Amino acid sequence: MTAVAQTLPAARRSKRMTPARWGLYAFIFITALYFLLPLYVMVVTSLKPMAEIRQGNLLALPIAPSIDAWVKAWTSACTGLTCQGIKVGFLNSLRILVPSVAISILVGSLTGYALSLWRVRGANILFGAMMVVAFIPYQVFIYPLVRVFSFTGLGQSLFTIVIIHTIFGLPTMTLLFRNYFASLPVELFKAARVDGAGFYQIYARIMMPMATPMIVVAVILQTTGIWNDFILGLVFAGRDNLPMTVQLNNIVNSTQGERAYNVDMAATLLTALLPLAVYFGSGRWFVRGIAAGAVKG
Amino acid sequence: MRLSLNSRLSAISALLPALLVMLVVYIGATSWTVWISLTSSRMLPNNNFVGLRQYQILLGNDRWITSVHNIVIYGVLFVSLALLIGFLLAVAIDQRIRAEDTIRSIYLYPYSMSFVVTGLVWQWLLNPTLGIQHVLRSWGFEGATFDWIVRPETAIYCLVVAGVWQASGLVMAIMLAGLRGVDEEIWKAARVDGLPKWRVYVSIIIPMMGASFATAAVLLSTGVVRLYDLSVAMTNGGPGIASEVPAKFVMDHLFERANIGLATAAATTMLITVVAVVAPYLYWRTRKGEVR
Numbered sequence: 120m121t122a123v124a125q126t127l128p129a130a131r132r133s134k135r136m137t138p139a140r141w142g143l144y145a146f147i148f149i150t151a152l153y154f155l156l157p158l159y160v161m162v163v164t165s166l167k168p169m170a171e172i173r174q175g176n177l178l179a180l181p182i183a184p185s186i187d188a189w190v191k192a193w194t195s196a197c198t199g200l201t202c203q204g205i206k207v208g209f210l211n212s213l214r215i216l217v218p219s220v221a222i223s224i225l226v227g228s229l230t231g232y233a234l235s236l237w238r239v240r241g242a243n244i245l246f247g248a249m250m251v252v253a254f255i256p257y258q259v260f261i262y263p264l265v266r267v268f269s270f271t272g273l274g275q276s277l278f279t280i281v282i283i284h285t286i287f288g289l290p291t292m293t294l295l296f297r298n299y300f301a302s303l304p305v306e307l308f309k310a311a312r313v314d315g316a317g318f319y320q321i322y323a324r325i326m327m328p329m330a331t332p333m334i335v336v337a338v339i340l341q342t343t344g345i346w347n348d349f350i351l352g353l354v355f356a357g358r359d360n361l362p363m364t365v366q367l368n369n370i371v372n373s374t375q376g377e378r379a380y381n382v383d384m385a386a387t388l389l390t391a392l393l394p395l396a397v398y399f400g401s402g403r404w405f406v407r408g409i410a411a412g413a414v415k416g
Numbered sequence: 417m418r419l420s421l422n423s424r425l426s427a428i429s430a431l432l433p434a435l436l437v438m439l440v441v442y443i444g445a446t447s448w449t450v451w452i453s454l455t456s457s458r459m460l461p462n463n464n465f466v467g468l469r470q471y472q473i474l475l476g477n478d479r480w481i482t483s484v485h486n487i488v489i490y491g492v493l494f495v496s497l498a499l500l501i502g503f504l505l506a507v508a509i510d511q512r513i514r515a516e517d518t519i520r521s522i523y524l525y526p527y528s529m530s531f532v533v534t535g536l537v538w539q540w541l542l543n544p545t546l547g548i549q550h551v552l553r554s555w556g557f558e559g560a561t562f563d564w565i566v567r568p569e570t571a572i573y574c575l576v577v578a579g580v581w582q583a584s585g586l587v588m589a590i591m592l593a594g595l596r597g598v599d600e601e602i603w604k605a606a607r608v609d610g611l612p613k614w615r616v617y618v619s620i621i622i623p624m625m626g627a628s629f630a631t632a633a634v635l636l637s638t639g640v641v642r643l644y645d646l647s648v649a650m651t652n653g654g655p656g657i658a659s660e661v662p663a664k665f666v667m668d669h670l671f672e673r674a675n676i677g678l679a680t681a682a683a684t685t686m687l688i689t690v691v692a693v694v695a696p697y698l699y700w701r702t703r704k705g706e707v708r
Binding site: 143144146147150151153154155156157158160161164172173176177178226229230232233234237239242245247248249250251252254255256257258259260261262263264266267286289293317318319322343346347348349350354364367368371372380383384387390391394395397398399402405406409410 | 422423424427430435438440441444508509513526527529530532533540541543547581589644649662663671686
């Protein structure tokens with residue numbers, strides 16, 4: 120640590136490679152290796168046949184790389200009773216993801232809009248309360264919600280899980296859009312009012328088109344958040360709609376007999392693929408999402 | 417500006433979903449959970465009030481005690497290590513290094529992945545027969561042992577390793593934003609005074625970054641209380657009950673052991689803990705005017 124710290128004065132002024140700066144790069148190199156190691160091991164393990172995994176080294180490159188494990192993970196790995204691979208979970212997750220992202224952003228942006236630009240009595244109390252509950256663990260709400268949904272006859276279903284994601288996404292989405300709308304010049308809003316535009320007109324024609332950057336951030340946040348969810352999908356989606364994360368855990372952790380580590384790692388990679396693509400595809404937007412939604416627990 | 421009746425009604429209609437969620441889900445569900453925890457409910461909720469008896473039972477429950485013990489170990493180590501590593505990474509990146517964007521992406525990518533994926537990867541890496549221990553031995557370190565995941569007294573530390581790997585990048589991103597906000601004049605002044613750079617960090621920069629540290633610490637801490645997926649995916653609470661955590665205790669007692677009285681008592685305990693941590697933080701942030 121001191122090696123790194125002491126490099127700093129020189130580093131600020133110039134980019135000459137002093138010994139201290141070598142130390143800095145060594146630190147960065149080693150830490151980067153540590154962060155990359157699991158991804159690397161996932162990839163090489165998924166490409167090895169089982170015999171090679173049993174005899175060889177975890178870190179070695181595959182001698183005879185094959186995508187058999189990927190095919191098996193996708194089409195025929197067993198999740199408990201059925202053996203149709205992780206593709207079932209992938210499709211379920213997609214069916215959960217698309218409506219959940221759309222509806223949660225719609226409701227959140229509308230709430231944020233109403234709370235930021237319209238002076239509604241009690242708005243601050245409502246907003247403050249939403250910020251507090253964003254921190255509360257799901258375990259506190261889960262049982263009553265299960266009862267309420269089974270009482271209304273919705274039970275565990277695709278519809279239920281979409282509502283649940285909308286509910287638990289609401290605080291973050293509201294915060295995101297409320298702060299964004301509050302940062303826009305208020306004259307814009309006033310001019311629209313003077314021109315006689317109503318509440319929903321201003322929302323749809325003026326505010327949402329201007330909020331494109333926030334919509335991108337919200338889509339990124341919700342897509343990764345909902346895709347990565349495990350507990351809500353497990354409880355509310357129902358047996359026929361279990362998301363990919365739940366199916367993955369079933370494939371890996373409920374295997375009877377010998378574990379197929381290559382299939383396990385292929386299935387794990389497949390599950391991580393969408394968030395990784397979103398992350399690497401979106402670049403700095405992802406970081407912006409973290410900063411904007413920093414209240415989320 | 418005065419609102420017409422029409423606009424006022426529209427605004428209220430737009431807030432209805434949020435209001436409903438607030439009243440029904442958050443306030444309603446929380447109250448019901450707290451109420452159940454005060455009754456003798458087992459498989460189904462009943463209204464047979466028994467005071468704090470479920471909490472007494474909870475405190476005598478080995479599995480709960482282990483869970484609390486584990487979450488304290490996990491929480492302290494995870495939060496402090498993630499803060500430390502995340503801060504060091506941010507400082508390293510802030511030195512005008514080459515390929516900054518690539519390095520930052522590498523540090524942050526684990527945060528985009530789920531706890532289930534994280535837990536399963538690390539379960540494989542820490543596998544005593546074929547994982548890192550095997551690699552070390554094949555490199556000639558014959559006596560190397562790294563079998564934490566199958567030993568009850570060390571399993572919880574495996575969750576820490578995986579959790580820190582996943583979350584350090586988040587801390588790095590928050591800290592880097594903080595570091596980039598530091599006034600360049602401070603660095604100039606320190607240089608004029610001939611202060612070594614590490615002294616500037618320790619004595620000036622770190623004290624200035626209180627808000628970044630607080631935000632990161634609160635984010636990490638709320639994640640600690642929620643910790644569930646990682647324990648399920650990585651060790652399933654095992655070996656035995658060695659890596660059980662409170663959130664898993666609640667879920668297991670709700671859905672497998674059909675003891676909802678005890679489960680809700682545990683959930684209520686979690687709720688109180690979170691409120692005790694978060695309320696002062698939000699109060700502090702509101703007073704500073706950060707939450708507008």
